[in-house]
Amino acid sequence: MDKYVLIPLLPLTAFVINIIFGKWIIKEKAHWIAILAVLGSFAIAVSAFLEVLSGKVINYDVYNWIVSGNFKVTVGFLIDQLTAIMLIVVTSVSLLVHIYSVGYMHGDGGYYRFFAYLSLFTFSMLMLVMGNNLLQLYFGWEAVGLCSYFLIGFWYEKKSAADAGKKAFIVNRFGDFGFGIGVIMIFLMLGSLHYTEIFGKIGTLQGQAINILGYNVDLITLIALLLFCGAVGKSAQIPLHVWLPDAMEGPTPVSALIHAATMVTAGVFMVARFNPIFNLSETAMNVVALTGAITSLFAATIALVQNDIKRIVAYSTVSQLGYMFLACGVGAYGAGIFHLYTHAYFKALLFLGAGSVMHAMAGELDIQKMGGLKKYMPVTYWTFLIASLSIAGIPGLAGFFSKDEILWLAYNHGTVGKIVWAMGTAVAALTAFYSFRIIFLAFHGTFRGTHEQEHHLHESPKAMTMPLMILAVGAVAAGWVGIPAALGGSNAIAHFFEPVLGHPHVTAAHEEEYMVMGISIAAAIGGIFVSWIFYSLKPEIPKNLAVKFKSIYTTLWNKYYVDELYDFIIVRPVKWTATNILVAVTDGKIIEGIVNGVPAAIRNFGERLRKLQTGYLQHYALSMALGVFVILTLVLIAKGR
């Protein structure tokens, strides 16, 4: 057995140990097992990364998973440039979240269970990114969905938490439905689910069409869009974004893990992994780019008015994921994954920072009831500020480089590119605005909570602040591997990704790049500036605006009523049909009516049969013998014919 197997196997082992022995034997020591396991995975991931950096690509099968006729799929691992980066992101963020959770979850009744689930989550995501075939990716895909179900619903006694966990799973299944059909189509068309074979043969499908309800649909476009369905569900894009903001019901470290390293990034990873398919369909690419851009703008507008600190950060994730899809849609897969990588650090930091605030505020989430926290919790404040600057795209920080790369490549990608670039730039301004809205409302000004809360305010323990500080370093420096040539860098990460993800060829002059960069910097600074005026200088302005544009405000506040819409057009009709049509009419009246004749008849028959049903076995044996006798007679008669 070689060491790469250990990357997913260590967290799996930790899960098994903790879930079986956690409750009675390991108890509050559960974190040791989990942390050591993920630390081991991280160490091996780093060494795998170094090997990939030196030009090696690891690809091998472990064993045959399912073999049925000509269908064959293995459990196997592929570690190339794309996977190597994902391994680093997943294991490092997961490790920090583990450590942070020691402080955050201290004293919780389900402590061992929490760490067991974290391990399982890490395992699932590692299987997802390391698979060398589509079905193993699907395994990880569903498994992260399961873990999110467990962790979002961690405090299952609360109805809202149990609901949110279930919602996450079921909404994801809608996406998986399309994804699964895509997987099956790929197998039926290409005869394999292994990446190398899929990518080798996909060209042969070019120009083929399939007839669906009378329309001819390009086969590759169809496959690409079916796969994208899965990504839309997992990465919370319109119209399947509804589960992610509700996922806030889980413990905050889980949110950090889901939003930064595991789960939601899976969709982006998958689209990037399948770039050879997407590249062959312009339609599919445009759908990806526009879905990403629209989701990005849509989520950012919702984030503008929310007051729940975690909910704002959650919508910012939806928005930033849209950015990553926008990048993939314009062929800038490398930039998309680069943003995924920088986003992992500043988003984990934002969530863990929000968790630290909640910790101090005894669970309070409403930023309107905070204020002035800066002086009580300096580490949290400064790290949160760094993360906010990074997500806003202030030059020099990680978020700037990845965001700028996306916008620049979008700008150079024809008409669709120009449209999504414009939307992306608008989102940049909104992002800066709502991120600093948190800073000004929660950390600046005066405290607006209760006296009791104020008395209780404190900085979080070391186990929590240390991960914050490490992540802050990432939020600043993670982007330095992608400094563009226009700023005198070498854009090392783009070259690193090129063998797997390609790199759009851009011939435009540096001057134009400076202009695009300048616009996005101006948007970011503008957003921060307006935020400062609104929430620090003249707090009456937002209140007046809310009153003046009441319908817009309530629409945003209610998240465009998407949840209500789904409830109205899907959930209720299905439940109504189940109860009032299927149970009451078709099964209850029609089918039962036909088979029973008149229900009275069977009761009547029953009365008579009751006399037969004496409970003595002999009688039944006798009737059985009679039956056999009847058969034999029939046979005899038949024979005698």
Add this chain to the structure above:
Amino acid sequence: MQIGYPILSTVIFLPIFGALLILLIKRTNEGLVKWSALLISVVTFILSIPLFVSFDKTTAAMQFAETRDWVPSWGIKYALGVDGISVLFVLLSTLLTILCVTVSWNSIKDKVKEFYAALLLIEGAMVGVFCSLDLFLFYIFWEAMLIPMYLLIGVWGGPNRVYAAIKFFLYTLVGSLLMLVGIIVLYLGTGMSFDILKMMTTNYPYDIQLILFWAFFAAFAVKVPMWPMHTWLPDAHTEAPTAGSVILAGILIKMGAYGFLRFNMPLFPEAAKAMAPAMMILSVIAIIYGGIICLGQTDLKRLIAYSSVSHMGFVTLGIFALNTQGIQGGILQMINHGIITGALFLCVGMIYDRTHTRQISDYGGAATILPIYAAFFMVFTLASIGLPGTNGFVGEFLIILGGFAASKILGVLAATGIIIGAAYMLWLYQKMFFMETGSKVQGHNDIDAREILTLVPLIILVFWIGIYPNTFLSFMDASVQNLINRVNEAGLAQTAQQAVEVIK
């Protein structure tokens, strides 16, 4: 493959004689009754293990075969044998019977010895059904199974047991009678022989095939049960004692689908091929209808019963897709469903023993009170919704793959089943285990060692099949290929020739 005893006869008749022995024990000596039943079922299982270990996976021929003349003048033989399609069901039957004994240990308090005798009788008859190579013998076992099952529901069942038992009895009887007519026609058409293997190589005229297909279909479709012949199942399940539900869900309803594979397809291949689209449409209706109706249930057992309708829809869809993945997936999913739904009914029985309520609304918060139980139930729930890594996924995936290859639109519609399945199972889990603790759940003990041991074998199988399904899929390879050849090349005698060669 030399085994010192006629393995199939032993596995059939050991429980039957055991049942008779148990009837001789004094009524008051309940301990002896229970321990004897356990011993007999365990020994039977152990004796059936060579079927798993020594099975030759390279051939489609019947193995462990036994043939003796029984009533020579009528051409009736005592012929037994298993192939890759039936062998796993024999093992599943012997395993589930043990678990039925252990789960009933404390919950059956009335007519104890009759109960265990009936259970063992069912076991013998079930194994007989799967092993029979003579149609007459098959029919005897088929009907013999009905009676103790009827008793299980009618005597040890819930308040409305008589209605449910009669309904079960009538439904299956009507179906069986049509099959009986079909059997007689076949007997005459095969030159006064009940030899199934001979029938498999005989080519009947198409119009006869068509009539016989529907005659056998009547018996099997009721058993599966296929939509719209399913309404006996929720009633039977709801009223049956736990062991009855487990047998019913685990083995009995599999016999319908097994019947399709053993009779409808190889005996009437042209008719099967012609009718396959209709069968697939009924299957997809069952998947969706059976799934959605679960969302309207208030009774725990009824919900799981309806989920069986949906899951069995997957099975028949795969079978009638008539391709390797579909049929292998279908057979595997039958095993899976036996494991998963069998386990779910065991679980329901365990909680019912404590709370004495089947109303879903009476539950809530059980995860806090019975954490071990909740964990087991969760694993089976996940297997039921086909999570990768569990057995349910492998079966469902192969079926949808096979179904999609046969018909795109039906494949897509069947795939909606994975959404609906997640919706009702997670809804059920939430109502039972999450949120505030219901008053009826309060204060109960978690499951004990006996109950844990009852569930552990099934947990192992859930993951074994989920992670390494090839152990089980490889059993089917040769037989399924042979069956497909028979259906596809109906009329060419030599393809089925292989099945006739009996390996002694």
